[in-house]
Amino acid sequence: MVSAREDLQTHEVWNQPQVPGPRDPWAADAVLREAVAREGGQVVPLETYGAALGSEALAVAAREAERLAPELVLFDRGGRRLDEVRYATGYHDLMSAGIGAGYAALAWEGGAGGHVSHAAMVYMASQLEPGHCCPMTMTYAGVPALAGQGGALEVWREKLLSRVYDPSVAPLGDKAGATLGMAMTEKQGGSDVRANTTRAERDGGDWRLTGHKWFCSAPMSDGFLTLAQAPEGLSCFLVPRWLDGERNPIRIQRLKDKLGNRANASSEIEYQGALGHLVGEAGNGIRTILEMVHHTRLDTAMAPAGLMRAALAEAWHWAEGRRVFQKRLVDQPLMRAVLADLALDWEAATALGLRVARAFDAGGDAGERALARIGVALAKFHNNKRAPVVIYEAMEALGGMGYVTDTPLPMLYREAPLNGIWEGSGNVICLDILRTLARAPEAGEALRLELEAARGNSAVYDAALDAHGARWHGPPEEAEARLFAERLSVLLAASLLLRFAPGEVGATYAATRLGGEAGRISGAIPAGEVGVILSRLSGRA
Incomplete structure (x- = not known):
């Protein structure tokens, strides 16, 4: 490679x-x-996918996908209705790499550690360009919702498990692989999907759906899991994007002009008598689609850890290469304190997300299934509340350059709130935590065992765990749900770091997050040796 010139006409x-x-x-x-x-994840596919994501070709594709917004094309030149979205070539390159690596399929192919491996792929792909992850996540999460349905839906499941990315406008039978979207949210209800008004009417062995959806991500997906009111009550349907010889009447109203996630087209759509296949039992739609939501929440818990990692990698690179007051920035005690404090949040988020993923893998273990149910909500809540703070502080470490789109920090910062809002915002998740503990005592017991496993590693942790149990003998009243969820998720993260991370990492996390030895601002921690923490951030550990 030929280096850029440093000796310019006016300065060096x-x-x-x-x-x-x-x-x-x-x-x-x-x-x-x-x-x-x-x-227990699979190393070889992660090595391969990591190398692809680290290539110059996908780096260029990611920049193109983020900067060239999807284009809505409603009509062809003759005025015929198309309702299509055109993406940058880079977006398709990223999708092809992810689908080919098994992002959507790996967890369902029968190998050990499939969900852990999938979660690691989410973490890695989110660092490069997060927008393309959305349709792959929904495809991954839609597979269990279609399990055991038989008939036409079994064909759908097979196409979703393909490792071939096929973006062609064609009916399912003509495609080498398929992706799946979701369309639940309506204007009047938001998270309260029972208020949905989209209606479904029988049409022979299938159904016709009519109504408006306020959010539909990835509208070029081959099908959408959606909720509509049938005579039996709210029901779940798979609505194909393309039919044999014709376009299913799904009308795109507009693309959402979003803060971030720009490579991914999010839209408003209308079903105008669109054909749909019933999934599950009529009237049992919420329970059916919650299987998909449960798995998308794993990804919304894992992606913020990846975003934090990407931001901190940029901050570390800058701090190593920048000199301030005759010393490298990375050698300045205050900067080291800030970076180490941020690294603790990233380590905690990564450990939390991947531990929950292992619980998803243990399908036959009732205790692990229960831990997956409560753990994914705690990880989603905790990781997404920390991500914007960590990414902002990483941005500040670069000074003015961190605010300039020549660096990826602005993109990461715009992305930071998304996973906390998608698939249940903070209050929704906290209420879900309370309901789970109230209705599923096995989830509380699984969580208790996971927390007790770290007892004896830290006096600070033990005291905090005792204090938590003394204050809340069971789920608290609703007004304290956020306080309860925060303390519980931090305890769970601390339990993992105390057991599995180097001693300095776990002890410092417990002291600063549970023991009151830190302020409320990143880097406001006691002076100490942070070398081990920073060596792990640098990748040299």
Whole structure:
């Protein structure tokens, strides 16, 4: 490679770190590799996918996908209705790499550690360009909702498990692979899907849906799981995007102009008598689609850990290459304190997400299934509340450059709130935690065992765990749901770090998150040796 010129006409460029090249998110991340090994994930597909994500070709594709917004094309030149979205070539390149690596299929192919491996792929792909992850996540999560349905829906399941990305406009039978979207939200209800007014009427062996959906992500998916009111009550349907010889009457009203997630087209749509296949029993739609939601929540818990990792990698690169007051920035005690504090949040989020993923893998273990149910809600809540803070502080570490789109920090910052809102915002998740503990005592017991496993590793942790149990003998009143969820999720993260991370990492996390030895601002921690923590951030551990 020929280097860029540093000796310009008016000045010489110095004290500017070299532009970082593409980064392999597997090879450069010791924390991820440790966690995947501990939780039983598959190394080879992650090595392969990490190398692809770290290539120059996908780095270029990611920049193109993020900067060239999807285009809504409603009509052809003759005025015929199309209702299509055109994406940048880079978006299709990213989708092809992810589907080919098994992002959507790996968890269902029967190998050990499939969900852990999938979660690690979410974590890695989110670092490069998060928008393309949405349709792959929904495809992954839709597979269990269609399990055991038989008939036409079994064909759908087979296409969703394909490792071939096929974006062609064609009916399912003509495609090598398919992707799945979701259309639940309506204007009047939001998270309260029981208020949905889209109606479903029988049409022979199938149904016709009529109504408006306020949010439909990835509208070029081959089908959508959606909720509509049937005579028996709210029911779940799979609505194909394309039919044999014609277009299913799904009308795109507009694309949402979003804060972030720009490579992914989110839309408003109308079903105008669209054909749909019933999934599950009529009147049992919420229970049916919650199987999909349960799995998408794993991804919304894992993606913020990846976003934090990407932001901190940029901050670390800058701090190593920038000199301030005659010393490298990374050697300045205050900057080291800030980076170490942020790294603790990232380590906790990564450990929490991948531990929950292992619970998803243990299908025959009732205790692990129960832990998956409560753990995914705690991980989603905790990780997404920390991500915007960590990413902002990483941005600030770069100074003015962090606010400029020549770096990925603005993209990461715009992305930071998304996973906390999607699939249940903070209050919804906290209420879900309370309901789970009230209705499923086995979930509380599984969580108790996981917390007790760390007892004896830290006096600070033990005291905090005792205090939590003394204050809340069961689920609290609703007004305290956020306080309860925060403390419980931090205890769970601390339990994992105390058991599995180096001693300095677990002890410092417990002291600063549970023992009151920190302020409420990142980096406001006691002076101490943070070398081990930072070595793990650097990837050299």
